[in-house]
Amino acid sequence: MFHNFLDCPSGMRITRTDREPGLGxxxxxxxxxxxxxxxxxxxxxxxxxxxxxxxSE
Structure with missing residues (x-):
């Protein structure tokens, strides 16, 4: 699963060491x-x- 918002509650729970960029x-x-x-x-x-x-303007 990926997160593209810095303030995503789920994404914020992922520790820096568990984050991985790129594709699956x-x-x-x-x-x-x-x-x-x-x-x-x-x-x-x-x-x-x-x-x-x-x-419309």
Missing amino acids: PEGVAYPQCKQCQAWDDEIERSRIALHEWLE
Whole structure:
């Protein structure tokens, strides 16, 4: 599982020595944690709304 937000509660519990960058076994990406995915989804919805608003101006 990967975390892309520094303040992810699950990611913050991982000790520095247990963190590993990169891909998982056989070069396949690990799945994103549910909290990070929820935050990514929220950011994307906000960006879409902003672009729609800018286009309507």
